[in-house]
Amino acid sequence: MFVGEVFLSSFFEVVLDKLVATPLLEYARRQKVESTLEDWRKTLLHLQAVVNDAEQKQIKDTAVKMWLDDLKALAYDIEDVLDEFDSEARRRSLVEGSGQTSTSKVRRLIPTFHSSGVRSNDKIRKKMKKINQELDAVVKRKSDLHLREGVGGVSTVNEERLTTSSVDEFEVYGREADKEKIMQSLLSDEGHGTGRKVRVIPIVGMGGVGKTTLAQMIYNDGRVKDEFDFRVWVYVSDQFDLVGITRAILESVSGHSSDSKNLPLLEDKLQKELNGKRFFLVLDDMWNQDPIRWSGLEKTLRAGARGSVVMVTTRHEDVASIMRTTPSHHLSELSDEHCWLVFADLAFENITPDARQNLEPIGRQIFKKCKGLPLAAKTLGGLLRSKHDKNAWKNMLNSEIWDLPAEQSSILPVLHLSYHYLPSILKQCFAYCSIFPKDHEFQKEELILFWVAQGLVGGLKGGEIMEEVGEACFHNLLSRSC
Ligand SMILES: Nc1ncnc2c1ncn2[C@@H]1O[C@H](COP(=O)(O)OP(=O)(O)OP(=O)(O)O)[C@@H](O)[C@H]1O
Ligand SMILES: [Mg+2]
Structure with missing residues (x-):
């Protein structure tokens, strides 16, 4: 399924954020597993660099697909362990924060804390050992797959803010x-x-x-x-x-x-x-x-x-x-000339004539992928609008998503591509919307609460409030819609 295919790069962000959360790290230090968590973080960062490329290549390469599936399962296992640590850390701080004497009300409310804690620690340690072995295996397999680092994808929500004001005021060509x-x-x-x-x-x-x-x-x-x-x-x-x-x-x-x-x-x-x-x-x-x-x-x-x-x-x-x-x-597809205008209006918006001259030859090749469909031209133009670097344009031209066989995808390759290039936090939020039926009307606030409850709006920087980050995600997604 579409969501499952591409979920990993965004899920990685969530796990990496958990790995640097303070209460959990303090607890890990006391449990003497801090170095293991640090190793995991480094390994995941190392793997994250190639995940975007793998997500594209999995379409044609089954070995990459299997590798990604295993990595995904592993990332879920890691998250499980971190969640267990986290709740144990919170439970402990609740007990300690409630008073030093053994007559503490909270301590009496959680009488089995010590014994169950020890038992569950054993279980977690076993799980961690298994994860270490599997991570080693995944890292080894990676070298045979020839994955490239740093392809596509961007990782922050604020890196670009597209305006929404032109959504209803666009020029219609050739009709x-x-x-x-x-x-x-x-x-x-x-x-x-x-x-x-x-x-x-x-x-x-x-x-x-x-x-x-x-x-x-x-x-x-x-x-x-x-x-x-x-x-x-x-x-x-x-x-x-x-x-x-x-x-x-x-x-x-x-x-x-x-x-x-x-x-x-x-x-x-x-x-x-x-x-x-x-x-x-x-x-x-x-x-x-x-x-x-x-x-x-x-x-x-x-x-x-x-x-x-x-x-x-x-x-x-x-x-x-x-x-x-x-x-x-x-209604037929637009002529090349008109389709180009739809694409160019967006792709070269706010760009200097020199920069446009530099990018136009690649743009002429890219827009042919739209095959006269204005929706595709707008989507691609919108994707490239914020990218002034020739390599980003070349990467898009050479993306393997164009080769996706029609029977494997119920959506236009260009739309698949636009998903691929979403910042990872937005990918998750967008993918979550697929649980709603087509044309389901939801309130913005309701959707943001769902995102927050599902932990999709992670990675808060100092002073940020989840609902505000959720709101920013919502507007960012809205500004990208055609
Ligand atoms: N001639 C045009 N010039 C510029 N933009 C256009 C043109 N025709 C359509 N668009 C843009 O392309 C996108 C898709 O158009 P529209 O929604 O009309 O397609 P549709 O055929 O109704 O699609 P669907 O079958 O999904 O309902 C819209 O964002 C619209 O703004
Ligand atoms: Mg329509």
């Missing part, structure tokens, strides 16, 4: 002809004579090609605003929830929110609102292939006036075919 073609069909009488059915215009194209962007351009065009009594935008996604969609349209049209889950009631209300009005409805990101479900919604929408339009965006012609009343508009 004027598509837009005008759809506008003509939208504003003409064509398709009105299809009986009582609502007119449906689908925009079909692969993920990230720009369907939603094109639909937004049309939705916001002055002619559309003038032509229709009202416009409604509903984001549908992979769950075609008839109740939710009907309610969303009703709320938008009536301006009142509703908690009702009663479908017939909602349908009735919506029909009354739509009655005699000409509406323009966008159903964005449709996946539903069940004609019966669609006809349930379509029946309600028929209450609108003749000339009402539903515009739907979808990746699949099969989805469009059960809804359309006019031929689908197939």
Whole structure:
């Protein structure tokens, strides 16, 4: 799984931080295992230098993959031991801090402290011995894998802060002809004579090609605003929830929110609102292939006036075919020229003309990997925006992630790459979000609390508060989204 594949570099940070935590180290000193922990830290630092390269190479090299899997298991074992030490250290400081006499209330509350402590120490020592042997073996195997040090990845959250202000103000390239073609069909009488059915215009194209962007351009065009009594935008996604969609349209049209889950009631209300009005409805990101479900919604929408339009965006012609009343508009990839502009706008932002001249030849090779997909061009441009060093650009061009066979990855290589180049702390936080279903809405505070509770927001510097670091992580991730 994607998260598991790439988790190690970030997990390393957590373990390394634990290895320098003060209460634990003091306890380790008393237990005379301090030097072992120091050896572990040095070895992990040494291995960490090649983990990024290994994470890329594992895609094609099974020996590297096995080595990484073993290293991951070992890192978890180390963390286990450190956690045991940590809780023992805390327990001990609690007892000692509570008073020196044996009549201490706390000491009486933990009567078995001494005996259980000794027993568990034996167990831990055995575990530590095993870890030492396994670490030696992992280090030896590493030399056969020819891994390079310091490839990709960056390790601090504050190393770059990208602005979010431009997210909604980007320039759209090369879609004027598509837009005008759809506008003509939208504003003409064509398709009105299809009986009582609502007119449906689908925009079909692969993920990230720009369907939603094109639909937004049309939705916001002055002619559309003038032509229709009202416009409604509903984001549908992979769950075609008839109740939710009907309610969303009703709320938008009536301006009142509703908690009702009663479908017939909602349908009735919506029909009354739509009655005699000409509406323009966008159903964005449709996946539903069940004609019966669609006809349930379509029946309600028929209450609108003749000339009402539903515009739907979808990746699949099969989805469009059960809804359309006019031929689908197939959205192609951007031309090289336009795709380059999308890439260059971001990649060369805030850069001197000299630096741009130096990087442009590599940029021209890199952007070809985007294959005309604006999502890929934006992602790559955004990744390179903060990197002014030619070697970083070359590394990206030569990344093995480009060679990932399509069947091994359900995501575009360029998106895999953008994950790879996240600072490690952000990798963990981002990967954690994969436990939520697609389009799950969560509160920022709730997510940050989850991250904190899971120990993902580790490595605090002096005076830092976890929730604040979590907040910085959140905004950093947000600023990287397209
Ligand atoms: N013509 C364009 N010029 C510049 N940027 C674009 C263009 N088209 C799309 N983009 C950008 O590319 C990204 C993906 O576009 P969009 O969300 O419209 O794709 P999509 O086809 O709807 O993808 P999905 O199938 O995942 O819903 C967005 O960040 C958008 O800003
Ligand atoms: Mg979309």
